[in-house]
Amino acid sequence: MTGTSGIRPILGGGTLGLVAWAILRVEESGAVPADEFPPAVATYLAAPWVAVAGVMLLVWGIWRLLRTRRQTPPHTATGDAFTLNAAGAARAGVALCGSITAATLVLALSESALFTARFVPDLVTGDQLLGYQAGLGSLALAIGVQSTLVCLGALALLTLLLRLAPGRERACCALACAVGVTLTLLALLRLTLNSELLELRLWPLVIAAATCVGGLLGCGLIARLNTSPAHPGADLADTLASLPARLLGGTPRLVMASVVFLSALAPALYPDVEDFRMQLFPSIALAAIFVFSAMLIAIGRAARRPRATRLAAIACLAVSTLTLITNTQRPDTAFVAHEYARFGNLVTDIPAARWLHPFEEIGFDNPHTTPWPHHPPGAAQLPALPGSVIATQGLPPIIIVLWDAARPDRCSAFGHGRPTTPNLKRLADRSLAFSRAYSSATATTAAVKGLLSGCYSTRHMLAESHPPFVTMDLAAIGYEHFIVTVTGNDYNGVSAEAFRRGWTHPGITWEDITLPNVDGPQLDGEKTAAVVAALERRAARTGSVDGTFAYLHLTGPHIPWTGDDAPIEFGDLPTDRYDEEMAKADARLGELLDALERLRILDRAIVVVTADHGTALGEHGKLAGYLLYEEQIRVPLVMHLPGVAPRRIADPVASIDVAPTLMNLFRPGQPHRHHGRSLIPLATGRPLPPRPFVSFCAFWDSYAVLDSAFRWKLHHHRGRRYEALFDLDADPRERTNLITEQPDIADRLRTMLDGFLWEGRHSYGNPYHYRAWAGPGG
Numbered sequence: 001m002t003g004t005s006g007i008r009p010i011l012g013g014g015t016l017g018l019v020a021w022a023i024l025r026v027e028e029s030g031a032v033p034a035d036e037f038p039p040a041v042a043t044y045l046a047a048p049w050v051a052v053a054g055v056m057l058l059v060w061g062i063w064r065l066l067r068t069r070r071q072t073p074p075h076t077a078t079g080d081a082f083t084l085n086a087a088g089a090a091r092a093g094v095a096l097c098g099s100i101t102a103a104t105l106v107l108a109l110s111e112s113a114l115f116t117a118r119f120v121p122d123l124v125t126g127d128q129l130l131g132y133q134a135g136l137g138s139l140a141l142a143i144g145v146q147s148t149l150v151c152l153g154a155l156a157l158l159t160l161l162l163r164l165a166p167g168r169e170r171a172c173c174a175l176a177c178a179v180g181v182t183l184t185l186l187a188l189l190r191l192t193l194n195s196e197l198l199e200l201r202l203w204p205l206v207i208a209a210a211t212c213v214g215g216l217l218g219c220g221l222i223a224r225l226n227t228s229p230a231h232p233g234a235d236l237a238d239t240l241a242s243l244p245a246r247l248l249g250g251t252p253r254l255v256m257a258s259v260v261f262l263s264a265l266a267p268a269l270y271p272d273v274e275d276f277r278m279q280l281f282p283s284i285a286l287a288a289i290f291v292f293s294a295m296l297i298a299i300g301r302a303a304r305r306p307r308a309t310r311l312a313a314i315a316c317l318a319v320s321t322l323t324l325i326t327n328t329q330r331p332d333t334a335f336v337a338h339e340y341a342r343f344g345n346l347v348t349d350i351p352a353a354r355w356l357h358p359f360e361e362i363g364f365d366n367p368h369t370t371p372w373p374h375h376p377p378g379a380a381q382l383p384a385l386p387g388s389v390i391a392t393q394g395l396p397p398i399i400i401v402l403w404d405a406a407r408p409d410r411c412s413a414f415g416h417g418r419p420t421t422p423n424l425k426r427l428a429d430r431s432l433a434f435s436r437a438y439s440s441a442t443a444t445t446a447a448v449k450g451l452l453s454g455c456y457s458t459r460h461m462l463a464e465s466h467p468p469f470v471t472m473d474l475a476a477i478g479y480e481h482f483i484v485t486v487t488g489n490d491y492n493g494v495s496a497e498a499f500r501r502g503w504t505h506p507g508i509t510w511e512d513i514t515l516p517n518v519d520g521p522q523l524d525g526e527k528t529a530a531v532v533a534a535l536e537r538r539a540a541r542t543g544s545v546d547g548t549f550a551y552l553h554l555t556g557p558h559i560p561w562t563g564d565d566a567p568i569e570f571g572d573l574p575t576d577r578y579d580e581e582m583a584k585a586d587a588r589l590g591e592l593l594d595a596l597e598r599l600r601i602l603d604r605a606i607v608v609v610t611a612d613h614g615t616a617l618g619e620h621g622k623l624a625g626y627l628l629y630e631e632q633i634r635v636p637l638v639m640h641l642p643g644v645a646p647r648r649i650a651d652p653v654a655s656i657d658v659a660p661t662l663m664n665l666f667r668p669g670q671p672h673r674h675h676g677r678s679l680i681p682l683a684t685g686r687p688l689p690p691r692p693f694v695s696f697c698a699f700w701d702s703y704a705v706l707d708s709a710f711r712w713k714l715h716h717h718r719g720r721r722y723e724a725l726f727d728l729d730a731d732p733r734e735r736t737n738l739i740t741e742q743p744d745i746a747d748r749l750r751t752m753l754d755g756f757l758w759e760g761r762h763s764y765g766n767p768y769h770y771r772a773w774a775g776p777g778g
Contacts, residue, residue, distance in 0.1 A: 008219045009061030011212045016054030018209040022202050023047040029200055093152050095297065101144030103293035107285075108136045108343035115270060116340045119621050123735060124336050131333040132344065139346060143289065154180055178211075178218030184290070185210040188283040195771055242301065244294040251302040258295040262288055269342045272574075273559055274616075274625040279699070285343045331739045334722035335715075340621060345720075359721040362750060363757025363765055372756040373691060374675045381671045382664040386684045389644050392665040395478050395547040396642055397535070398606040400658075401592065402451070402551070403585045404444060404558040405624075406611035408435065408636040410582050418570060420582045423590035424609060428638045429646060431607070432683055436652045436710075437637035439613045442626045443698030447612035447655065448494045452551075454659030454674030456764035459698050467673070467763075470659040472502030474549055477666050483511045483534045483550040485527050499551070524554040528588040532595040539599055554588055556581045557615070559624045575617050604642045606665070608658060611635040619733065626697050628704035628715055629734050633695045641665065644683045652710040653679055654693055694756055701767040705753045712742075714749040718757075718767060725749075 027044045112133050120129055158176045189197065189206060197203045248254045265288050269281060337344025408414045413425035414435055440450035441457065449457035453467040471482060486496050496512050513530040531552045538545050563569070563580035567587050570576040589609065596602040614632045616622045625632065635655060643665075656676030664678035681688055690708035697703065701719030706712070706728075713734070715724040725746045726734045739746055757765035766773045 007061065007065060008216055009057045009064060011061075011215045011219070013054040013057030013059075013061055015209050015212040015216070016050050016057060018054075018205050018212065020047045020051035020054060022205045022209070023050070025200060025202060025205070092155070093148050095300070096151055096293075097144045097148035099144075099293040099296045099300070100147045100289065101140045103289050103296055104140035104143050104343065105136060107288060107292060108140065108341070109133065111341055111343055112136070115342075116336065119340050123620060124340055128333050128336050128737075132336040132341070135333065135337075136344075139344070143286075143346065147290075174218040178214035180214070181217050182210045182214030185213060188286060192279050192283045195768060199771065245298045245301070251298045254298045255295055258291050261291050273623045278626070281342050282345050285346055289343075331723060332737050335724045335737060335739075338717065338720050338722050339627065360750070361718065362716070362754035363718065363761060363767065365758070367751065367754040367758055369751055369755040372752070372759050375677060375691075382660060382667055382669060382678050383681055385664070385668045385680065386686070389680060389683060392643060396604045396606055397545045397548045397550070397601055398474065398479070398608075398662065399550045399552070399592070399596075400452075400608045400610075401589060402448070402553045403582075403609070403611045403636070404553065404555045405613060405615040406557045406582060406585065406636055407614040407617075407631060408437070408634055409631075410579055410617075411636050413638070414636060416579075418579055419568065420579050421586040421589075423586045423593060424636070424638060427589070427593060427607065427609060427640060428648075431638050431640035432644060432647055432649060432679070434637040434639075434649050434651075434653050434679075436650055437610070437635050438652065438654045438693060438695060438706075439611070439633045439635045440654060440656050440694070441696040441698045442613050442628060442632050444612045445494055446696055446698040448553075449498070451610065451612065451655045451658055452498075454656050454672075454676045456656065456675050456694065456696075456760060458760075458763045458766050459696055459701075459768075466498065466501070468502040469499055470662060471499050471549060473659075473663055475503050475505050475508055479547050479549050480505075480507055481509045481511075481538055481548045483513065483531055483538075483548065485531065485551060485553045486512055524556050524585065524588050525591075527552060527554065528591050532592060535595065535599065545599065545601055552592065554585045556585045556588075557611075559615070574623055578615070578617060602640075605640065606642065606662065607638075607640040608662075609636065609638045610655065610658065612655075626699050628695055628697050628702060630728070630732065633704065639679075641683075644680070647683055647685075649679075649682050651682055651687065652693070652706075653682070692752055694753065696764070703753060703757070705749050705756070707749060707752075712745050712749060714746055714753070716750060716753055723750075 023043055024047050027040075027047070112129065116124065116129060116132070120126055154176065158172060161172045161175070186207065189210070197206055245251045245254045248257055265284055268284050269288070410416050410418075411421040411424055412419050413421045413428045413433070439447050441447040441459070446457045446459050449455075449466060452469040452471070454470065455467040457466070471479075475482075482499060484496065484499050486494070486499070496510075500510065511534050513527065513534060531550055535545055535548065535550065538548055557578065561574060561577035561581050563577040566580035566584050568580065568583050570579045593602060593607075596605055596607070612635070614630075614634050616625045616627070616629065616631050619631050620627065620629055637653065637655070637658070639658070639661065641661075654676060656674065657679050658676070660672050660674040660676050661679045663672060663674075664680050677688065677691075679688075692708050693706045693710070695704045695706075697717075700717065702715070702717040705714050705716065711727060711729045713726045713728055715726075717723065723739050723746065724734075724737045725739045725742055726736070727738060727742075728734070757767075759765065762773050
């Protein structure tokens, strides 16, 4: 037994225990609700067992450590000496920089040929692909140089340690390995999850777990060095270069392990469905680069041709430098790197990116532009009801049905060729049906807040103040019974607390018919039946459902799409499964409408059916996702308003218009606090004044701004540092990026967005997901 035989299981047990603790902390916070992210279900269930396994490993390691110390004399250093000179360090630096640069270039070019090229010519032109590939040299060189500088700094630190502790070379190398691995893990986590870890106060646990992992590899290195010691006088840089191969028992094993590791990373980098895991792409890509570069170094050393290896590294650096000097970053290729590549994503995530790829950051300083026109002149108050609209009598029941991730173009009620939504059509034929409705965000948390508050919502998930929901206004005018299906807690602003915020009137009754953060999605059928039963109880108890508000959130159309128990089958493709989920949601709507007819309240009830956001079905190479294309932000919207004649409306409207439209029925002619506006004038054929609109990418600091004609649409990805511009009249599917052809239009929309973000910097314009505003200007 070696002196580390007991330490390794202790570190392994500690790692498992810390990971389990972190998972339980995340579950407790509600940051990743199991209802919305099914993979979280298995993770939360596994956490206690992971903790048990960690404790067992810990106990076993302590037992082995005590046994080893009784039976084995301590290992004494042999005094193997390492040498380090400037020439050796320079050679090591060139080899390391060349290998990392080559690894980046090979992987990125391979990706562009095997993955990115799949989108040519439908989404990416051949010229854009070549422009993107030409810029990969600068990316590869930047990563290679920065990584090498970090490694040379670590080498200098190790040299200092060796001088301070002569005769402890192996221990110093193991310590360097442990520290290096720990810092690398922490750097990767900081790259992708820094804000989340800060706000959830998980950094101490993460640092401890990363230290345990680094310690595990350090102990393994000591064992290898003890069985295969370095020759006296060995060059330190050369010895460190051999560490990966030594850890794995030789170059062949290292190459095999690298191939297996890179193969395992491919599904993580190129998943069928793109969701919140997209945030991990940069870290996964960097891990692939480091592993591939270690393999290249090992192969070069095994070939025993150091001169040829160094010449190859120098040649790679020269080619990359040439591309850095000659390539000018084109705005129309930046979106290729971010949306149709993984290694190209690293452009924004390395410190040199701001120098290599300048980008105008907006919303952080006062632009001194015209304030954002939330309301055109005269629209800051709710309009008077037209003569053809019968004033609302009493307090009719209000029921909002939200289909999570539903698309209007997949609804037969809006022209889809498949019979997916006959019940929605049944309602639409007696209601206002809006064929061009936009959501204010691409994820549930921000989108539902926008829908129910009538205001643009912050993407800051830990914000302590939010615009009040329409339920506050309804309670103020006399609504006294609220039935709500809620997912999550007040962590994301959509919660039982959010619906009750601002209530000051006594006698209000409340029914929350779901549990927050349950282990798995509650069946939509059960939720619908529960809402129907609540309405029936209310009617039986009071003789009426007047003064009742109900919110029914159905999650079927959200990924994953299984199609199980669908009322109609369409096939096995993702689009087929999605349509089946839409049909299931529509069947639940039919059950609700049937119940309203049984209670004889459908005619006088206010019923709204809409979605929080849409979803991608491969239109831009993705399933699901969060980008701001039309398929992601267009939603169905049907509003049954008593006293308002049925009408099909093609004018562009927004989800933030729903709340002021509802209040317009009760407070005509009065001022209102919403960013949205009443749609009642459209019910009589009167057009509304033009206005621009913004939709948010809730998980990234990205925005889509549409001009007042809803023709030009600028995708401005502030956090990812790129843009795209589309003419929706000529290109409704957003296939041709005109960011270079129409710079004046892009500048105009960017200026408008600058003012919008600055005005809302403390709320909806906050660039951070887990932090409050922290920027110039206060």
